[in-house]
Amino acid sequence: MPQTEWNTKQLQFVAAMQRYEGQSSYRLINKIVSWFNVSVQLFLMVLAIRLNIGWAWQIFAVLAAYVLADFVNGLVHLFMDHNDDYSSIVGPFVASFHLHHDIPRYTDKPLLQVYVDESGYKLWLVFFLLFLSGLFFWHAVAPLLLCIGAYFAVFSSIAEVSHYLCHNSHSRIVRGLQRFWILLPKKHHMLHHRVDNMNYAFLNGMSDPVINWIATHFYSGYKAKTDLHTALYQHIRHSGNVPASR
């Protein structure tokens, strides 16, 4: 396709990816975010487990966090899939995020490494963890809420592992957990890749009926918009045999 046919968003997308792949600062930010998220999650988890709220409330906190994490991470995914602000300082992160729709299988890694690496892409979680830790140090959070918040943060990273397993695992245990919607079911998730504007949740998919309703009423979908913005980058990558950045 002649250069003049590429539109502004496609050109901005390529520029953003060049910044992402060319400037080590973006990779360093991923590493710092990962280190911060995982260590504060650990710190809050230890605190939460040691809190004297009783087993019944601990189980309630885990279940509440499990539902909340599926919903909130799905909403963040919905927002990110429609974000086309490639020129801002966080534009390279936005652009690299959009490539997930074209990835059928990820590079195989140990699950702990998936957890740590993927936590590095969760910039919003840094703000949540800072907020929750701040409330804790100011004694301004009820013990039950601290537990829910700590488990929510961990489930938010586990959601990335659940998504990875959807693409990479054929294990019978994983398939069993997916069948009971404890992990994200593969068939359910693949609709997100094939069809437009649906199934954004990626911990277990249970909140998709609500998220799909929000998407249908307030968002236009990605197939005819942000997915098309990746075209010039994919064209350059395939013609130059450059591997995907993630």
Ligand SMILES: [Zn+2]
């Ligand atoms: Zn998506």
Ligand SMILES: [Zn+2]
């Ligand atoms: Zn996927």
